[in-house]
Amino acid sequence: MTIRTARTGTTRGTTRARRTAHRAPLVAALLALAALTATACGADQPPSLFADGKVLVGTKNDQPGTAVVRNYKFSGFDTAVTRQVLKGVGATPDFGIVPSEDRRSVLTDKTKDLVVATYSITVDRMKDLDFAGPYATTYQGIMIRKNDHRIKKPDDVIGKRVCTWPGTTSVTTLESPAYDRIVVYEQPDASTCINDLKVKKTADAVSTDQMILYGFTQENPDLKVVPDITYGSANQYGIAMAKGHREDCLKLRNALRDYLADNAWSQDFATALPSIPKADANWETNFKPRPTTVDSLSCRDRPKT
Known part of the structure; x- marks a missing residue:
């Protein structure tokens, strides 16, 4: 019994060793393939819009209160929103002027990284662009x-x-x-x-x-x-970007949520557009988006139902 047990143990040990020896090259090959696949997938991903900390942002220059240029400085609620939300993702804006009719094209041709220019989120626009928003609501x-x-x-x-x-x-x-x-x-x-x-x-x-x-x-x-x-x-204003940057979009959405939850949104709105609080006692209810609306319209190909 002792001899048989010893022989059996030896045979099993030898078999395991041989199997391990045969598996080693296969495992190495699989690991190499996985590494190559991961590298290839990573290469296909566009770099983050926030990679170098400076983001090209298209906005308006002829809309007092929302976005206007005075003495070469951009001001207004759109620019305040942009600065606050980009701060939340560790970046700063480099503003440039974009007319209403060019808001889509400056994104699709990569002239701008983002457009924050009282740009309403619509079903048709969501097919071609991603939006983080809304950051404001208006009729x-x-x-x-x-x-x-x-x-x-x-x-x-x-x-x-x-x-x-x-x-x-x-x-x-x-x-x-x-x-x-x-x-x-x-x-x-x-x-x-x-x-x-x-x-x-x-x-x-x-x-x-x-x-x-x-x-x-x-x-x-x-x-x-x-x-x-x-x-x-109601028109829902969003931060627009070209498709293909969904992770960046989600980061902006989260930063926007934090901004809306903070008193900073109300302060920036009242500072840029004092005529609205004067005319509308319920201005925060009427112009400030709800979190559920942000979730349903941000970073999607169609609104969440």
Whole structure:
């Protein structure tokens, strides 16, 4: 019995040794293949937008309150949001001007890393771009001359000439059948529309998002927003980027959540757009996004249902 047991143990030990010897090259080959695969996958991933700490950001230059350039300095709520959120991911913005109609193209052609320019998150835009947001919510409205008492309610706009400009959701909204009795026309930009309203008086009103309109009134005290006139559904402003940077997008989303949860959002909003708290006692409820909305629209190819 002792002899058999010894022989059996020896045979088993030898067999194990041979199996181990045969497996060693196979294991080494598999490990090498895994390393090559990981390297190849890593090479396919684009570098982080925040890798060198400086991020190219497209924003507006002609929207007081949201984004404007004065003495070569960018200011407004969009720029405040950008600085705060990028600070949360360890980066700083390098701002550049982008017109409304070019907001998508500067991202897809890699001219800018991000666009923060009162850019509404829509289902169609989510197909081509990623958004972290919203960082603000607003309805489309109407701005008129302060001494014009003809327009107080939605029906008063019927038959009136309303100016807007390309690249905004405002054009699409007012061109829908529901508003076909409003005479809508386009000018190249917001400044031209405001000139039509103030100087030429060829426009009876200017229409875009109320948040933007309130900003215009801060530098044009002879103009006013009609608070009881809104169009369409709420516009949700997001931080836009090209597809392919989902991890960066999620980092921005998390930084935005922290910003919205802090009192800094309200302070920045009231500082940049003091005309809104003056006109609307419920401005935080009406303009500050809910966390659930941020979750449903951020870093997705379509809204979460």
